[in-house]
Amino acid sequence: MTEPAATEMTPEQTAAMMARIRRMMLIAALTTGLGMAAILVVIGYRISRSEGTAAPTDLTEMLPKGARIVSTSVANDRLVVTVEAGGVLEIRTFDARTLKPTGRLKFANQP
Structure with missing residues (x-):
């Protein structure tokens, strides 16, 4: 059986492959950035919506007589x-x- 011979890539093929790799890396970086931004937005929203701790309250609730x-x-x-x-x-x-x-x-x- 004969194996196909490994051929060298031409400079144009190498440039096209490098451009494709750069594009894929850019897509991955943008996706990661969007995910991190979404997480930061959710954390900021929850912090801004938190009511914090309430001041100590001293109340007396009246019950009916004999209750x-x-x-x-x-x-x-x-x-x-x-x-x-x-x-x-x-x-x-x-x-x-x-x-x-x-x-x-x-x-x-x-x-």
Whole structure:
């Protein structure tokens, strides 16, 4: 069997191959640059949108007379407090950062 002989590339072929390699390297560099720019934009956006730490808050929430707190929990930046007052359960939610009331849900028995 005969193997094809290796042929030398002409200067024009060498120049064309080098131009192709440069073009591929430019595309790879631009893609990498765009990816890094996107990452920096996302990081900057998240830093600018962060609320930071809230100042310490000292609040007193008034409960009805004879009421007692049954349970407390934290869920998704919300403080959830279950209160029992006169046989009626009530769930109160507060923003965990500011402690401002965000909702109230009452449970009562049907007469």
